[in-house]
Amino acid sequence: MTDATAGAGPNPQDAAAKAAEKPGPMLAADGTPLKKSLSRALRRQKLRALMLIAPLLIFVLVTFVAPIADMLFRSVENQIVSDTLPRTTAALDDWNADSGELPGEAVYEGLYYDMVIAEERKLHTRLGSRLNYEQTGLSSLFRQTGRGVDDIGEVYFDQFDDLNPAWDEAVTWAELMGEPNWVAEAKARAGNDESIPGFEMKDGIEDLLPRTAEMYGIFAEFTETEDEDSPIEEEPWEMVHVALYQDLVSQDVSGYDGAQADLLNEAKAAVGDFETIGFKDGFLEIEDDWGNHDIWATIKTYSPNYTNGYFLAAVDMEKTPDGPALRDENERIYGILFQRTMFMSLMITFSCILLGYPVAWLLANLPSRSANLLLILVLLPFWTSLLVRTSAWKVMLQQQGVINDVLVWLGLVADDARLVMINNQFGTIVAMTHILLPFMILPLYSVMQTIPPSYLRAAKSLGATNWTAFWRVYFPQSVPGIGAGSILVFILAIGYYITPEIVGGTTGTFISNRIAYHISSSLNWGLAAALGTILLAVVMALYWCYDKIVGIDNVKLG
Amino acid sequence: MKFSKTLMATTALTVAAGGMVFAEAHGNMANSMTLVSWGGAYQNSQQKAYVEPYLEMNPDVSATWDESSNEAVAKLRAMNEAGNVTWDLVDVVASDAIRLCDEGLAMEIDHDEILEAAPDGTDASDDFGDLIVSDCFIPQIVYSTTAAYRPDLLPEGAEAPSSICAMFDLETYPGKRTLERRPINNMEWALLCDGVAKDEIYDVLATEEGQQQALDKLDTIKDQTVWWSAAAEPPQLLADGEVVMGSSYNGRWFSAIEEQDQDFAMLWDAQVFDLDGWIIPADLPEDRLNRVLDFVRFATDTQRLADQAAYISYGPARKSSAPLVGEHAELGIAMGPHMPTAPENSENIFVYNYEFWADYRDDIDAKFQSWLAQ
Numbered sequence: 001m002t003d004a005t006a007g008a009g010p011n012p013q014d015a016a017a018k019a020a021e022k023p024g025p026m027l028a029a030d031g032t033p034l035k036k037s038l039s040r041a042l043r044r045q046k047l048r049a050l051m052l053i054a055p056l057l058i059f060v061l062v063t064f065v066a067p068i069a070d071m072l073f074r075s076v077e078n079q080i081v082s083d084t085l086p087r088t089t090a091a092l093d094d095w096n097a098d099s100g101e102l103p104g105e106a107v108y109e110g111l112y113y114d115m116v117i118a119e120e121r122k123l124h125t126r127l128g129s130r131l132n133y134e135q136t137g138l139s140s141l142f143r144q145t146g147r148g149v150d151d152i153g154e155v156y157f158d159q160f161d162d163l164n165p166a167w168d169e170a171v172t173w174a175e176l177m178g179e180p181n182w183v184a185e186a187k188a189r190a191g192n193d194e195s196i197p198g199f200e201m202k203d204g205i206e207d208l209l210p211r212t213a214e215m216y217g218i219f220a221e222f223t224e225t226e227d228e229d230s231p232i233e234e235e236p237w238e239m240v241h242v243a244l245y246q247d248l249v250s251q252d253v254s255g256y257d258g259a260q261a262d263l264l265n266e267a268k269a270a271v272g273d274f275e276t277i278g279f280k281d282g283f284l285e286i287e288d289d290w291g292n293h294d295i296w297a298t299i300k301t302y303s304p305n306y307t308n309g310y311f312l313a314a315v316d317m318e319k320t321p322d323g324p325a326l327r328d329e330n331e332r333i334y335g336i337l338f339q340r341t342m343f344m345s346l347m348i349t350f351s352c353i354l355l356g357y358p359v360a361w362l363l364a365n366l367p368s369r370s371a372n373l374l375l376i377l378v379l380l381p382f383w384t385s386l387l388v389r390t391s392a393w394k395v396m397l398q399q400q401g402v403i404n405d406v407l408v409w410l411g412l413v414a415d416d417a418r419l420v421m422i423n424n425q426f427g428t429i430v431a432m433t434h435i436l437l438p439f440m441i442l443p444l445y446s447v448m449q450t451i452p453p454s455y456l457r458a459a460k461s462l463g464a465t466n467w468t469a470f471w472r473v474y475f476p477q478s479v480p481g482i483g484a485g486s487i488l489v490f491i492l493a494i495g496y497y498i499t500p501e502i503v504g505g506t507t508g509t510f511i512s513n514r515i516a517y518h519i520s521s522s523l524n525w526g527l528a529a530a531l532g533t534i535l536l537a538v539v540m541a542l543y544w545c546y547d548k549i550v551g552i553d554n555v556k557l558g
Numbered sequence: 559m560k561f562s563k564t565l566m567a568t569t570a571l572t573v574a575a576g577g578m579v580f581a582e583a584h585g586n587m588a589n590s591m592t593l594v595s596w597g598g599a600y601q602n603s604q605q606k607a608y609v610e611p612y613l614e615m616n617p618d619v620s621a622t623w624d625e626s627s628n629e630a631v632a633k634l635r636a637m638n639e640a641g642n643v644t645w646d647l648v649d650v651v652a653s654d655a656i657r658l659c660d661e662g663l664a665m666e667i668d669h670d671e672i673l674e675a676a677p678d679g680t681d682a683s684d685d686f687g688d689l690i691v692s693d694c695f696i697p698q699i700v701y702s703t704t705a706a707y708r709p710d711l712l713p714e715g716a717e718a719p720s721s722i723c724a725m726f727d728l729e730t731y732p733g734k735r736t737l738e739r740r741p742i743n744n745m746e747w748a749l750l751c752d753g754v755a756k757d758e759i760y761d762v763l764a765t766e767e768g769q770q771q772a773l774d775k776l777d778t779i780k781d782q783t784v785w786w787s788a789a790a791e792p793p794q795l796l797a798d799g800e801v802v803m804g805s806s807y808n809g810r811w812f813s814a815i816e817e818q819d820q821d822f823a824m825l826w827d828a829q830v831f832d833l834d835g836w837i838i839p840a841d842l843p844e845d846r847l848n849r850v851l852d853f854v855r856f857a858t859d860t861q862r863l864a865d866q867a868a869y870i871s872y873g874p875a876r877k878s879s880a881p882l883v884g885e886h887a888e889l890g891i892a893m894g895p896h897m898p899t900a901p902e903n904s905e906n907i908f909v910y911n912y913e914f915w916a917d918y919r920d921d922i923d924a925k926f927q928s929w930l931a932q
Contacts, residue, residue, distance in 0.1 A: 125660035136921040140913055143660070330770075333928040399734075400799045423784055506739075506785055506930040514927070520629040522920055523657065 072536070075314075075529035078307040081299070084127045085114040089303035097297040097321050108279035108290075112152055116239040117218060119146040121226070133524050134309065134319075135298045141289050148286035153238025155277045156245045163270050166263055170235040175259040177216045178202055178231070183259070186232040196230040208256055211243035245271055297321060310530035334531065337511045338538070344429060344510070345493040351433040352440040352489045353482060360444035360481070365453070378441050386435065390499050393431040397422040397503075423505030431503050436492055440485035447481030483555040487546065491539060511535060587849040588646075590620045595649040597625035599813055600834075603869035604649070606887070608857040615856075619849070630654060634663050634839060643839045646850045652833040653912055655695040664694035664837040672851055674859040676878035685860070685876045689833055691912055696858055697835040697875035699866065702898035702907070703743050704829035706811045706822045707731075707803035708796055722828035723751035725803060726779055736792050736804030739785035741926035742915055743805065743830050746908060748775035750828060760914050769922055773929050785930065796822055808898050812871035816889060816896070826903040832910040833875065873899035 028037035050057075082089045087110030095103040118124040128142030160167040167173075175183050179200040186196045199220040206213040219240055220231040227234070248271045253264055283290040301319050302309065309319050316332040317324045326332070359378065363371050381389060396402050399418040407413040421427055451474060459469035497512040504513070511531060518528035546552070593609070595601040601623060609621055624645065626633055631654050637643045650658065658664040669690055673682035683690060689697040705722060712718070716730055724731050725747065737744050749759050749768065752775045762768035776783075784801055786792055792806035793814040808829065814820045836858070838850055856862065863874035864882035871893060874880065883893055894900055898907075 122662045122666075126662060129657065129660055132917065133920050137917045139660070140917045143916075330773075331924050331928055333924065333931055336928075336931050398798065398800050501787060509931075520632040522923065523631060523635065523661075524920070 071525075072529055072533045074526050075310045075533050076306045076308065077526065078302060078309070079305050080127055080130050081303050082305055084118050084123050085111065085299070085303075087111075088114050088299070092296070092300045092303060095296070095300065097293075097300050100293065102280070102291060102293060103296055105278060105280055107296075108283055111283065111290075112149065112242070112279045113215065113239060115145060115149045116153065116237060117222075119149055120222060120237065129523070131298060131302065133313075133522075133527070134302060135295065137289065138295065138298070141287055141295070144287050145283070145290075150238060151286065152277060152279065152282035153242050155275065156241045157238040159274050160241050160244070160267065163267060164263060166260075167241070167267075168235060170231065170233055172260060172263065173216065173236050173240070174199075174232045176202075176264065177205060177213065177220075180259065183232070186230060190230065190232055196232060198224060199231050202258065205258075208253060209244065209247040209251060212240060212247050215240045215243040245274065310526040311534075313527050314530040314534055334511070334514070337509070337514055338534070340425075340507075340509075341494060341511045341535075342538070344425060344432075344508070345490050347429050348432050348436060348493045349486050349490045351429065352437055353486065355433065356437055356440035356444055356485065357478075357482070360441050360448055363441070363445045364448035364451075375445075378438055381434070382438055386498060387502075389435060390431055390502050393427065393434070393503060394422055397427055397430065422503055423508070425504075425508045427503040427505070428500050428508035431499050432493060432496060435499060436489045439488045439492060443484040443488065444478065444481040447484070448478055451477045480554050483546075483550055487543075487555065490542075494535065494539060586845050587852060588843075588845040589618050589849075590622065591646040591846065591849055591853060592622045592624055592644055593647050593649070594624045594626050594630055594645050596627045597623075599809065599870055600872075601625065603866050603872075604857075606869050607866035608862040611862075612853055612856050631657055631661075631663075634658060635661065638663050638840070643842065645839055646842065646846050647854065648837050648839060649698070649834065650837055652691050652695060652697070652835065652910065653915060655835065655837050656692045656912055656916060658837055659692045659694035663840055665840045665842070666693040667696070667838065669696070672855060674855055676860055676876065678878065680878065685878050687877060689875050691833065694837050695833075695835050696837070696854060697833050698858065698863060699834050699870075699872035699875055700831055700899055701834060701872045702808045702829040702831050703738070703805055704808050704811070704898070705803060705805050705825040705827070706792075706796065706815075707825060708799070708821065709823050710821060711799060711802045718823065719803070719825055720827065722747050722825065724825070725805075726751045726775065728779060728782060731802060733802035734782050734784055734800060735779065736784040736786050736795050736801045738805060739787045739930070741922045742910070742919070743908075744776060745769070745772040745922065745926075746830070747828060748772040751775065756908075760911055763914070763922075764918065769925055773925065776929075793820070793822075796820070808896075809870050809872050812896050816886070816891065824903075826898070827906050828908060829898055829903070829906075830908040830910055831898065834872075835875065867893050867897070871896040871898075873897040 025033040025035065028034045030037070088107060089110075091107040091110040092103060095107060115124060118127065124142045124146045125139075128139040131142070132139035171187070174186065178186070179202050182197065182200040189196050201213065201217060216231075216236055219236045223229050223231050223234050244267070248264075248268050253268050256264060280290075289295055301321075308324075312318060312324050314334055316327050316335050318327050359374075363374055363378070366374065394401070398404070399420065399422075401422075403421065404413065404418045408415050408418065413419060421430070455473050455477070456469050459473045460466070464472065494510075495512050496510060497516055500508055500510045501513050501516075504510070512535075515528045515531050515535075518524045518531070543552075593604075595604060605623075613619060613621060627649050630648050630650050634643070634645065634648065637645070648658075648664075655664065659666065669683045669686065670681045673686075673696065675681055676685040686697055689700070691697075705725060707719060707724070709718060711733060712731060719727075719731060725735055725737075745763055746759055749762055749772050750756060752771060754762050754768075754771075763772065784795060784804075786795070786804070786806075789807050789810050792801075792804040793810050795801045796804055797814065797820050803825070808824075811822060811824055815822050815824070836854060838847070838854070842850065858876075860876050860878045861882065863876050864879040864884070866872075867874055867879075867883045868885065868887040874883065880899070883897065885892055895902070898904065
């Protein structure tokens with residue numbers, strides 16, 4: 001310790017002497033252990049390399065990895081329910097769905113406030129569409145309820161209004177709820193058409209009238225931010241009257257001596273005689289379905305912030321009160337589609353190997369002039385629109401199409417028994433094999449070009465037959481090309497979308513067609529994300545298997 | 559803090575005031591707009607009937623088309639999440655408009671305020687009537703999904719089909735047919751032809767048994783059906799003789815029959831009316847919104863909607879436009895009889911039940927697709 005602090009810098013001669021004295025760690029010229037010094041130099045190099053690639057890395061992370069991660073994250077995200085119905089979901093925690101009874105008044109009370117606020121913010125229909133994925137009918141239930149929810153508030157609003165018309169004025173409420181200084185300034189500015197400062201709540205009013213303060217606060221904030229207006233000029237929503245009624249029934253307001261104290265005490269004396277309506281009864285009046293136990297069970301099931309519901313749906317299961325269960329037979333589809341996607345992608349890969357191998361061999365062994373010409377023919381489809389190529393297969397394969405016409409003309413097929421070759425699996429495999437073939441031929445070709453022709457000649461001169469020479473000498477050297485081509489074709493095929501959509505009919509469509517449907521048509525992005533995540537996981541798992549069996553080092557692109 | 563709030567409020571006031579002034583003075587309007595539509599003949603009819611006239615009246619303005627109506631809902635949602643909506647006016651079918659409105663992606667509008675009244679002074683909302691199916695939706699046209707067939711491919715001696723149930727009658731009309739690869743319309747037709755009374759169809763379809771009944775009926779023709787996903791496919795399939803009958807949009811049939819001289823016959827029975835119209839994306843900047851409002855007021859007035867019918871056989875959504883519908887712009891044939899709304903075509907019609915399908919779409923679609931895949 002003392003040496004290190006005393007010495008301004010290590011002395012190389014000392015260090016060398018020390019190293020010679022006893023066998024310790026080898027030291028560098030500056031006296032630090034060689035290992036440390038080396039790793040520092042390496043680290044600096046790595047850092048420099050990292051800085052050089054940093055722009056690309058950041059670009060890839062920001063534009064590629066982050067959006068995909070964000071999209072996949074939607075498969076578990078479910079905040080919308082608790083964000084839109086915070087009071088309802090909190091109250092539902094105490095409710096046991098297995099009890100078979102409807103939730104209590106507290107839940108309906110929470111639902112009332114949540115619905116009024118959601119309706120003002122126009123969020124209730126969005127929640128309705130979200131929950132409709134889980135249970136049919138919730139979309140219109142939320143839409144209708146949004147239209148009818150004011151009925152409950154009007155009962156109380158009218159009675160306050162009848163009691164004293166002052167309750168119908170924005171200023172009354174502002175004076176009751178607002179900080180006196182703010183009220184004075186707001187009034188003065190409103191009179192001069194000047195802009196009004198932001199609302200400030202009166203001290204102590206939260207203790208006196210807790211519900212009213214909460215609801216008025218929400219109203220005031222919404223009025224200022226969304227409507228760009230001030231609570232001094234806007235009379236509050238009916239929900240604030242409901243809150244005030246509830247507060248007056250339960251709170252003691254006799255100690256209050258601020259603005260509008262008389263009015264408040266007058267109301268306090270009168271609320272005992274108010275005509276009331278229960279929240280539950282109110283909702284049942286708007287829509288009978290609020291008395292449906294299943295609907296509440298669905299809302300409770302989907303109230304946590306994260307859900308596995310989308311993943312369950314993606315494997316043909318659903319959430320039930322007794323835990324996950326398989327869907328009805330007539331609603332299962334994704335299992336079939338995943339199997340079919342795997343099977344057809346493998347078929348397409350094998351067809352590509354079968355067709356691509358001889359072509360690549362020809363390309364690699366022809367004189368370069370003809371090889372170049374042939375290569376252009378291979379690449380030509382690349383320059384043609386994908387839709388044109390796919391539609392061309394329709395013309396070729398349909399029942400009144402070219403191939404059937406030729407077969408009928410040759411007498412091989414009867415005119416009334418033309419072959420069905422499109423709008424099924426066969427059509428999809430044919431069209432996709434054609435489209436993906438270049439991705440097989442090109443890696444094969446570039447690998448085969450590196451195999452010296454003298455090997456084959458040597459094998460033959462040593463007595464091998466043509467077949468043995470090919471199978472024992474040539475083929476093993478071309479395997480890396482097959483591996484590269486197969487991975488390319490398989491991964492492209494498994495996510496293919498447009499060709500199966502056009503020529504797939506009902507039996508030749510892929511899982512990606514369903515993903516596209518959920519992205520662009522049903523807007524169920526959570527389910528689409530779950531299906532996409534599963535597809536990604538399957539591809540990665542296959543890639544891992546491939547690495548274990550074949551070894552990814554054996555794959556060559558040239 | 560206070561200062562910035564004051565500043566914001568002042569700006570808001572100024573902008574609002576600017577908006578009010580513009581109504582008379584046409585100030586503060588963007589000079590370009592991006593319109594979203596379907597491409598093809600339909601977009602062409604819009605271009606001819608009101609976009610070109612509008613641009614002639616406003617030489618400074620330029621309009622760009624984006625042919626993305628197919629995936630408008632998904633794209634608009636993505637744009638909205640990214641906080642960068644580049645579209646100014648989007649053409650969508652009514653069911654999509656309802657969903658965009660539900661999602662808060664489309665602007666709610668007061669139809670009487672932003673749309674021109676009819677020439678006789680009728681308010682816009684009365685002129686459009688029931689066709690305003692959502693607070694965000696500005697209807698343009700009524701189209702229908704309906705059937706057509708090849709008379710020359712019918713068996714010898716068979717009567718020409720007069721009912722949609724010919725689609726399910728393999729004995730009288732053998733051969734393949736083509737239907738859309740989705741449950742909407744097909745389920746209704748299946749129940750209708752399975753003996754369910756027309757006014758009970760949606761009650762029946764709301765039950766599990768009813769859905770199964772419809773699928774069972776469709777099952778009888780499943781092997782003989784080619785399922786289409788793009789409306790251009792049925793005319794092609796019929797023209798090639800791949801199928802003997804099929805369903806598509808009436809405008810597609812019209813263009814195949816009249817413009818391309820195909821020998822098809824229309825089967826208007828049980829055609830399903832649907833609507834197409836504009837929505838304005840929510841939260842547009844003030845200047846772009848002003849421009850769009852100005853354009854939409856012009857593009858949906860009585861004369862412009864009637865003009866559109868000269869290019870495509872879709873019925874104008876305004877009642878007051880119907881008497882003004884004239885001849886096809888190039889073929890010179892009267893368009894009246896080709897409209898889905900013409901009396902002789904609309905003896906037996908359905909109207910797309912938006913409310914029902916908003917609720918049941920996910921559920922029934924899952925069953926339908928599962929049935930198709932098996």
